Amino acid sequence: MSAARRRLLAGLLTLTTAAAVSACSGGGDEAEGDSSTLSMMVPLFGTAPDPKGEIQTAVEKLIGKKLNITWVPNAEYNEKTNVTLASDALPDVMVIQDNKGPSFVKAAEAGAFWDLTDKLDKYPNLKPKSEQTWINSKTNAKNYGIYRVRPLLRSAIVIRKDWLEKLDLEMPKTTDDLYKIAKAFTEKDPDGNGKKDTYGMILPKWPGTTFSASSPYNVMDVWFGAPNNYGMRDGKLVPEFDVPEFWEAQKYIKKFIDEGLVNPDWATLDTAKWNDPFIQGKGGIIIDVNVRAGQLFDGFKELDAETYDEKVAMAGNLSRPDGKKFSYPFTGFNGIIAVSKQHVRTEAQLDEVLKVLDKLASKEGSILVSNGIEGRNFKVEDGFAVKINDQDPQMKVINNDVEKAFIQLGMTSSVGVPGGAYEWMRPSQAEKDWLKQRDELMNLDLQTAVHDPSLPVISQTAVEKGATLNPIVTDARIKYLAGELTEEQFKAEIKRWYDSGGTQILTELQEGISKVGG
């Protein structure tokens, strides 16, 4: 490069950086939030509520503070969370969806958020109601937020009711029952069209690469007595896939696949299309969360409003052939609500914020964020909430603000866990029965739930090598079920998992679990 060119460049650079610097000096000093306003960041599923809308006004009246809420579309919530963490303009209160994710954990451990492990006892509504969920929501023995409750047990089997009745079959109680139903659904022409064009169970594609994914496969593993993700055997921590019970479960699942009792595209079916074969009348069994039955009711209703209530039946977890029952639980929460230290600096300020959250988690608060304003957009009948004038534009706005936005601030109530709020009324008797049955099954199966002891612990090796390690066993299982791997080859893959870092993960987890449990 010639000297002339270099000088030219230098000149240009000076000019532009000067402009840049002078343009930069304007920003920077964020206005300090005064104590009458609380700033929040919350995920959003629809259109953002108007800050002067009825719901926000009612919430502000209840908590006695102004709210400054940044609503972030759910799909990009984690991206925005990371940018927000990097920009040192944290809101006072943040919904954290992935409270085990590295960027949150590292931020929390670096002191960005309050450790609430011993601080909630004096707030009646924030005090954890479920010890199990409280443990599940821990991050390395610490709670950096208040968990947003979900049912602790949501696994269930949804079955085509009309098919069962046509073939004169009973609801399943054991894994063998389920196999017989699937077999009959495949071979005995349950839709009566004279063609063998149905299959028993609908299995979707494996979501992502993690082995423990609350998939139907995991549920069936647990039914046969395998650990939920990890479990203690003779004082040693073992993974779900390295116990004899796991192999029993594999043989069971493989029988379904080999005999054509599942959808032919079981390895690739998009989870978003899981309901379709059920509604199309191609398959008759789905193992998933119990609320899927509600979705299926709605789907059938649009096809035929007369008969929709005759098509969906639900069963709980099944016992294995020897009669022993193990049920598959969920974590019991969906993300946490954390308090950042940036503006909430002293214990007194924290107390003020927690008092606000306590009001939000109270009965009045729960009703407000999960149902709306009683007498305005809903009324209560037989303990259920019923919408009033839901075609009225103003009511639509209120309902949108509640269902797509403010419900995300619910800490003590959710669908299936009414807490202080109300469950929505379902029109048909079949659906009412289903709601009742759902609650009964949840309570019944919870007694045999097999919890995942590794939830509160984070293994550093799993963090660093997860991308390589996770797919090893996950893919091997699917390939084994598809007949592409023999049992020996599958076992060799499991050994590869141990050798590439699995052993170390187990050691780290076991160490962490003993600390949490101790």
Added chain:
Amino acid sequence: MATDLAPPATKAARKAEKGRRPGRVPVRTALLRYRWLYLMLIPGLLYFVLFKYLPMYGLSIAFQDFVPFLGYSDSPWVGLKHFENLFTGPDFGRLLFNTLFLALLTALFVFPAPIIVALLLNELRVSVFKRYVQSLIYIPHFLSWTIVFSLTYLLFSVDFGVVASWIHSLSGGGPKVDYMAQPEWFRPLVILQLLWKTSGWGTIIYLAALAGVDPNLYEAARMDGAGRWRQFWHVTLPAIRPTIVVMAILTSGNLLDQSFEQIWLLTNSLNRSVADVFDTFVYYVGVTQGGYSYATAVGLFKGVAGVVLIFGSNWLAKRLGQRGLF
């Protein structure tokens, strides 16, 4: 004189530039003489400095364990750790192979597609039909990969795929092929999706280039007795050759970038061995690890490869007598 049918515009431009190209001039003279040109350059330069070069310090996190909350100054430095993980990791060979293979297929099939379509469109003589085709084929550009994937599934699913069952009945029964699951069908599906989504949109730039051809050239060629083929060969093709060359050089720089969403949606446990590419692996690392630093390290690696490819293909283009990028 068929060989001498290059657009006069180009020749004139070359001549003009050759004539004005000065020797070395003192900076002050240059600044003064070309002050208007430099003035026009300033807003653009300002943009590049502010929004492209100022944030470049972000690349430093490839050598850190970046934690968003700690920021650039306080995140721990880890040297070449992420590069070591990348190059010595058990997945590197497979990722590199899959990425390169897809890049090669893209260069071979996806890059020429819009050129061919644009040339065919250019030969259409029914202009109403031409307009309709033109407006229809670029619509897929506006659909997200999610929608493209749903459509693909609709067509190729082993259970209800329209195309899949069509092929099945045409080929006379036998066991059904699961196009979505079998590794050997993964790459063809990716290429098909790319062709469908991008070919129409890609024609726009070539059509713009073709629109710039002087009709007098065709007239002159016809007077010289050139038939349709020779007009195409000696007028149409030379007219868009510079555009093709520039597009080829520029796209070579991003050849190693695959559309993450497209690949990710098509991946499943049965085809992962051929489906994993750098862009999807970075995503998996991100899920477990946060992965900003690793992603940046991979980005740097791909960037270096991209620079080599751009300058390499530029050099090649010049060797082949084309103008190149500069």
Added chain:
Amino acid sequence: MSDNTTATQPAGVRHYSSLGSRVFDTLNIILLGGLALITVLPLFYVLAGSFATEGEISARPFFLWPEKFVTSTYEYIFANDTLLRSLLTTIVVTAVGTVVQVLLTFSMAYPLAKRYLPGRTLVLNLVIFTLVFGGGIVPTYLVVRDLGLLDSYWALILPLAINPFYLIIVKSFFQELPQALEEAARIDGCNEMGVFFKIVLPLSKPIIATFSLFYAVAIWNDYMSPLLYINDNSKWTLQVLVRQLTSPDAANAIGALDSAVFFPQQGLKFAVVVIATLPILCFYPFLQKHFAKGVLIGSVKE
């Protein structure tokens, strides 16, 4: 030179009569017609699906006309003014942004097309470097914040003002422009900027049309910038809404199924795609006019 009637005809329309030529034309029509068909059929499905009930979309794998024609998804979308407002915002931002971006890109490309300009190669190298290297989301966000652009519509325009890819293509187009007219203007006493505005830009209509389209579509489709830089929800653009309803969302994945949430339904997804695509589609025919008028360049007499 030739007579005026041929000179004003579009470049593609020429007359041939040989047999081979006719066979080619027929095959060409069939081929391109087929191509148009395979792009348009799936799109018809999206359109039809947006007017179908959720039950029908689940029950029928593929259809081009809904059995039961409903407009409920559209009624739902237009129930409040959020969508209309964001549509309006998007149109304004796209219009202003396109003008700014085209102006910035073209005025930078012009000097770069002058091979005699000292320093030009250096600038070009700097530009090409940014094709493959970028600082990433977070540092760019910090720059936007420090410029005080958060919550400003300029944050949706300025960070994307010049696409280096387009810049280089425009530069190459400029290099192909005939120099004769520029020379003439210079002799008439115009400075370089005058030449650019009075001669070069009017000559470049097809290219301006092309890149206006590219930039407009890029702004139109951008969902990341509004998401990162705009905290005030009333300022959101259409794509944020679209993205929310069409992204491969974890909400539908197994287990993550969050019962507290109502899912984006298929029909709604389709309707949003239709709404987000139609306005920009209407933009195209206006530009297409200019592609056909590319003959302008040919008016330069040697």
